[in-house]
Amino acid sequence: MRRTSVAFLLVIAAACSSDPDVTVVEPVSTETTSTDGSEPVVTDGEPVDSVGEPSTTISDGDVPAVGGRDGVGDSFYPSMGNGGYFVDDYSLNLDVDVDGNELDATATISATASEELSTFHLDLHGLEVTSVGVDGQPATFDREADELIITPAEPIASESAFEVEVDYEGTPEPIADPGVPLDSVGWQNREGTVYVASEPSGAKSWFPSNNHPSDKATFTFVITADSDLTAVANGVREDLVDNGDGTTTTTWNMSDQMTTYLAAIYVGDFELRESTTDDGLRIRNYFPPAFADDLEDDFELTADVIDFYEELFGADYPFAEYGSIVLPFSTGFALENQTISVHGLDATDPYTIAHEIMHQWAGNSVTVAQWQDIWLLEGFATYLAYMYFEDRGLNSQIEPQGMYSALRSGFSIGPAEVPIDELFGLSVYFRGGMTLHALRVDVGDDAFQEIMAVYYERNAGERASTEEFQAIVEEIAGADALDVVNSWLFGLELPPFPE
Ligand code: TRP
Ligand code: ZN
Numbered sequence: 001m002r003r004t005s006v007a008f009l010l011v012i013a014a015a016c017s018s019d020p021d022v023t024v025v026e027p028v029s030t031e032t033t034s035t036d037g038s039e040p041v042v043t044d045g046e047p048v049d050s051v052g053e054p055s056t057t058i059s060d061g062d063v064p065a066v067g068g069r070d071g072v073g074d075s076f077y078p079s080m081g082n083g084g085y086f087v088d089d090y091s092l093n094l095d096v097d098v099d100g101n102e103l104d105a106t107a108t109i110s111a112t113a114s115e116e117l118s119t120f121h122l123d124l125h126g127l128e129v130t131s132v133g134v135d136g137q138p139a140t141f142d143r144e145a146d147e148l149i150i151t152p153a154e155p156i157a158s159e160s161a162f163e164v165e166v167d168y169e170g171t172p173e174p175i176a177d178p179g180v181p182l183d184s185v186g187w188q189n190r191e192g193t194v195y196v197a198s199e200p201s202g203a204k205s206w207f208p209s210n211n212h213p214s215d216k217a218t219f220t221f222v223i224t225a226d227s228d229l230t231a232v233a234n235g236v237r238e239d240l241v242d243n244g245d246g247t248t249t250t251t252w253n254m255s256d257q258m259t260t261y262l263a264a265i266y267v268g269d270f271e272l273r274e275s276t277t278d279d280g281l282r283i284r285n286y287f288p289p290a291f292a293d294d295l296e297d298d299f300e301l302t303a304d305v306i307d308f309y310e311e312l313f314g315a316d317y318p319f320a321e322y323g324s325i326v327l328p329f330s331t332g333f334a335l336e337n338q339t340i341s342v343h344g345l346d347a348t349d350p351y352t353i354a355h356e357i358m359h360q361w362a363g364n365s366v367t368v369a370q371w372q373d374i375w376l377l378e379g380f381a382t383y384l385a386y387m388y389f390e391d392r393g394l395n396s397q398i399e400p401q402g403m404y405s406a407l408r409s410g411f412s413i414g415p416a417e418v419p420i421d422e423l424f425g426l427s428v429y430f431r432g433g434m435t436l437h438a439l440r441v442d443v444g445d446d447a448f449q450e451i452m453a454v455y456y457e458r459n460a461g462e463r464a465s466t467e468e469f470q471a472i473v474e475e476i477a478g479a480d481a482l483d484v485v486n487s488w489l490f491g492l493e494l495p496p497f498p499e
Contacts, residue, residue, distance in 0.1 A: 068117045070147055072212050076179065076371045076420045079146065080201060081212025082121040085111045088161070091220045092207050096267050098229060101189040103127070104169040107207050110161065117156040122148040123204040123211035125186075127170040134164050148208050172206045179371065179423035193268030195327060195342055197335045200371055200423070203260035213367045214463065216257035221265055224249045230270040232286050234263060234338045236320050254338065256319050257461050259367050264337035266325050274323075277303040279310075282321045288328035291345065295326050298348045305357045308388045312449060313456040318365035324353065336381075338364045351397040354385040361456060369463040374423055375415035375489070376464055379432020384452075386433070400437045403430040404497050414490035416466050435488035438498040442484045443477040451476050 072081035088110045095104040109122070125146045132141045134152035142149040148166070156162045174184030179200050186202025188195050196206065204211050221233035227248040235254030242248050254263075270286035273296050277283065283302055287295040302324070306317050319339045331344030334352045336359030343352065362380035382398060389396035407430050415432035418425060440448040455464065455472050466489065474482040487495045 068115070068120045070121050072214050074212060074214075074370050076423070077201060077212070080123065081214060082123065082147075082210050084115055084117050084120050085113045085156075085162075085210070086215050087111045087210050087217040089218045089220070090207065090209065090263070091222070093222045094224070094265065096194055096223060096225045096231070096265070098189065098192060098194050098225065098267050101171050101194075102169070103172055103187075103206065105167070105207065107164075107166045107168070107209075109164045109166070109208070111164065111210075112161050113156045113158055116158045117152070119149055119151045120156075122150065122164070122166070122208035124148045124166075124168070124208040125175055125204045126173045127168045127206075129208075130167045130169065132164065132166050135162050139164075146204055166208045168208070175202045175205050177201045179420050181421075181424065190327075191329055193266070193327060193329075195266045195268070195325075196264035196337070197331075197333070197342060198261045198263070199335060200261055203263055207260075207263070209260045211260045213259040213261065213371075214369045216259050216367065216462075218256070219254040219258055219263055221252045221254075222249060223252070223265055223267065225267045228269070229267050230272070230286065232266040232270065232325055232340060234258060234340055237284075256338075256365075258338045258364070262336070262338040262364055264340065264342065266340075266342070268328070270325065275303070277306060279307075279316075281306065281317055284321060284323040286323065286325040286340075288326060288345070290328070291326070295348060298350075299324055299353060301350055301353060302357065304392070305354045305388055308391060309358060309361055309384070312384065312387070312452055313361055314449075314453040315361075315456055315460065318360055318460065322357070322360065324356070336360065336363055349397065350394075351385055351389070354388045355381045358384045358388075365461055366456060366459040367463050369465055371420075371423060372418075373416070373464070373466050374418075375428050375432030375435070376466065376469060378424065378428045379415055379435055382429045382433035383436040398433075400434065400497075403434055403437075407431055407434065407494055412494040413492055414488070416489040431488060431494070434498075435485055438484050438488050438495065439473065439477075439481060441498040443481050447477050447481075 068084035070082060071079050072083060074080050091108040093106040123146055129141060129143065129148060132139045132150055134150065137153040139150050139152045141151070150164065172187035174186045174188055176183070177185045177200060186196065186198050186205030188197065201211065203209055219234060223231040223233065224243070224247050225231050227242060227246055231250040233252035235252050237250065238253050239251035240248060266286070269289060271289045271292045272284060272286055273292060274282065274284045285299055302322065306322065310316055322339055324341045324343055326343045326348060327345060329344070330346035332346060334341060334343040334347040334356050336356045341356035358381045359377065363377040368374060368376050386396045386398050406426060410426045412431060413422070413427050415427045415435065418427050422428065451472055454476060455469060470482055470485065473485050
């Protein structure tokens with residue numbers, strides 16, 4: 001038996017908001033997960049419980065090569081990702097039986113070897129692999145834990161491009177991830193709806209990949225499902241073909257770089273509500289038909305939030321389209337899947353909507369190269385969502401005083417040095433958010449905005465690290481500003497409220 005005691009620390013917006021009906025679904029915090037050892041628990045690595053340990057730094061552009069093997073050196077997730085190659089494109093052909101929760105799929109992966117490969121790994125959990133080919137030749141393969149180990153007929157030369165085709169099928173099983181206090185991440189099938197919420201490790205529940213944010217790629221999704229259902233994925237919908245046999249094939253293309261944890265498909269009963277912003281950006285939202293009118297009102301602020309971040313970062317919205325999909329049931333969360341954020345029916349409050357839009361810049365365009373740097377995603381989304389409401393003179397469900405009070409009554413640890421089970425905990429969201437507030441109070445609005453714009457410009461479409469953020473703060477605002485930032489990022493002591 002597996003015994004899990006997971007406590008959700010739901011930060012209730014009522015604590016800092018005038019609207020008692022609004023529940024902010026993040027951050028969440030876990031307690032310990034324990035097992036009695038009689039049944040394996042699927043995890044993606046060993047929980048790291050010591051604090052402040054030096055971690056392997058995977059900095060932008062120089063991911064350490066660990067050739068043809070497992071793992072890219074992530075301090076939290078040692079077996080996540082693989083060495084020896086980088087993926088250029090995933091083309092996923094997915095036959096989805098929602099009622100039977102069956103997937104019958106072919107993944108075509110175009111990659112480039114960074115060294116000679118006689119074997120290489122992909123990350124895949126469960127599912128039955130029926131055949132693997134490399135450059136059109138049958139390849140042999142092995143399964144070991146969540147690794148698919150492939151031996152091509154001929155070794156792949158260093159620096160050469162190659163194509164892997166994996167045929168697989170079965171019922172995808174969600175992953176128990178030590179970083180997420182939810183029961184599982186990845187593929188989910190509930191109430192006639194398939195959806196994906198993978199961050200950090202869940203992509204391996206539904207397609208083979210180099211499952212680490214240090215390797216981004218473009219994606220195509222070709223989804224065949226019952227014609228009564230709507231199939232949605234990241235990017236732009238390119239094609240919709242009625243197969244005349246009760247099924248429809250829908251093609252979605254994500255032509256910008258994307259990490260595996262943000263790849264998502266949704267298949268269910270959804271109604272499309274679309275609009276175009278003044279700048280010509282298409283917003284396509286998918287709502288459960290019974291709630292579509294109300295939800296259309298709730299998500300009305302989308303265009304204005306996008307405007308705000310375009311101004312703050314001095315850069316256009318990073319992708320071709322945006323939209324939100326709302327599930328027909330409560331989940332207690334929302335997640336920023338690239339160009340198509342997913343919201344539980346109970347997570348459509350304005351703050352959460354702004355938070356997920358914000359992540360399209362910090363999180364999706366600028367990703368972290370190692371999970372220890374998560375505050376660069378969640379601290380940014382927490383604070384910059386507040387700044388939208390502040391700027392527009394609107395009440396914000398999360399604001400600095402409220403965050404500070406919550407931090408004072410909780411256990412405080414620097415957001416840049418949290419242990420894995422606090423990856424999405426209070427410190428990362430609120431002390432990470434307060435780090436930006438303290439910086440802004442210290443340097444003033446203009447320098448703060450310049451720091452945001454430079455940080456974004458240097459990392460758009462790529463990856464950033466805490467070290468890089470520190471260097472930009474020092475470059476633009478000097479050593480004292482960096483000291484302020486560091487006092488919030490590290491250490492057990494909570495700094496005084498910035499004034
Ligand atoms: N990144 C999400 C947010 O917007 C939180 C999150 C992380 C999450 N992992 C998840 C939500 C898995 C659902 C499932 O803050
Ligand atoms: Zn977030």
